[in-house]
Amino acid sequence: MKFSVTVTLKKDVLDPQGKVVENTLVNMGMNNLKNIRQGKYFQIEVDDNDQITAEKKIDEMCKKLLVNLIIEDYKINKI
Amino acid sequence: MRSTVIVFPGSNCDRDIAVALEKMQFKNQMVWHKETKLPKSDLIVLPGGFSYGDYLRSGAIAGKSLIIDEVIKAANSGCLILGICNGFQILTETGLLKGTLLRNKNLRFINKNVCIKVMNNNTRFSSKYKKNQILKINIAHNEGNYFTDSKHLDKLNKENLIAFKYCDEKGNINQESNPNGSLENIAGILNTKRNILGMMPHPERMIDEIISNKDGINLFSSLLN
Numbered sequence: 001m002k003f004s005v006t007v008t009l010k011k012d013v014l015d016p017q018g019k020v021v022e023n024t025l026v027n028m029g030m031n032n033l034k035n036i037r038q039g040k041y042f043q044i045e046v047d048d049n050d051q052i053t054a055e056k057k058i059d060e061m062c063k064k065l066l067v068n069l070i071i072e073d074y075k076i077n078k079i
Numbered sequence: 080m081r082s083t084v085i086v087f088p089g090s091n092c093d094r095d096i097a098v099a100l101e102k103m104q105f106k107n108q109m110v111w112h113k114e115t116k117l118p119k120s121d122l123i124v125l126p127g128g129f130s131y132g133d134y135l136r137s138g139a140i141a142g143k144s145l146i147i148d149e150v151i152k153a154a155n156s157g158c159l160i161l162g163i164c165n166g167f168q169i170l171t172e173t174g175l176l177k178g179t180l181l182r183n184k185n186l187r188f189i190n191k192n193v194c195i196k197v198m199n200n201n202t203r204f205s206s207k208y209k210k211n212q213i214l215k216i217n218i219a220h221n222e223g224n225y226f227t228d229s230k231h232l233d234k235l236n237k238e239n240l241i242a243f244k245y246c247d248e249k250g251n252i253n254q255e256s257n258p259n260g261s262l263e264n265i266a267g268i269l270n271t272k273r274n275i276l277g278m279m280p281h282p283e284r285m286i287d288e289i290i291s292n293k294d295g296i297n298l299f300s301s302l303l304n
Contacts, residue, residue: 016186065143068136070179
């Protein structure tokens with residue numbers, strides 16, 4: 001079973017990389033650009049047939065290593 | 080006094096800290112991160128560098144290495160722990176110190192000598208300094224921008240757990256003297272029990288007049304006290 005995990009900085013945490021990317025796109029003439037936040041993406045495959053158990057495992061992985069809960073939020077999706 | 084320096088793949092200040100400790104008459108041992116036992120130590124140092132190439136987040140992988148369980152046990156039983164630069168990042172990833180170190184606000188790797196102020200000299204790490212003493216110490220990092228939640232920040236202030244703050248040569252603590260965007264100019268913090276210090280500046284680089292200055296020496300002599 002395959003899952004994706006998207007990790008993004010929390011709303012209040014400054015994202016200087018995202019800001020620089022945003023400014024560059026504006027400079028390139030991309031109008032109507034409101035805001036860019038940069039994040040991380042993981043694709044995880046687990047050996048499980050039960051989706052709930054598998055999601056629990058992925059959630060544990062996120063909490064224990066993949067995500068720094070002080071500054072980051074995450075979303076798990078089945079793919 | 081017995082010290083132990085933990086060495087991770089990618090550590091690059093491990094020799095420097097060993098030289099500093101030995102110069103100060105510590106009986107030092109180096110321990111590879113895959114070990115599962117620590118030698119008897121009064122002080123454990125997590126050195127600077129780029130453990131695991133800063134993969135995932137600075138210090139994240141090192142923070143889960145085999146020896147870290149032993150470091151956490153030692154810390155909980157009162158052993159002195161010093162994390163410098165990447166070592167500070169590792170300490171936050173293990174949870175031994177709260178908060179985290181974000182990317183520098185200007186997105187640049189900063190390597191320069193900066194001034195820091197001794198905010199608390201009533202600790203095992205700083206008793207040989209005077210309160211508010213200004214030290215010139217090298218910083219060399221890409222993620223040194225300390226961040227924590229407001230509740231913890233209050234606690235740091237109320238319990239006097241901020242060890243060092245960035246300042247200018249006159250001791251002014253403000254935006255101009257903040258090299259990396261760190262919250263309230265924080266350069267180093269202690270845990271509640273004050274047996275753990277994490278700091279971004281490198282005291283081990285300031286132990287010899289010939290190559291720099293001696294502003295780092297008193298941190299080590301405080302520990303010997």
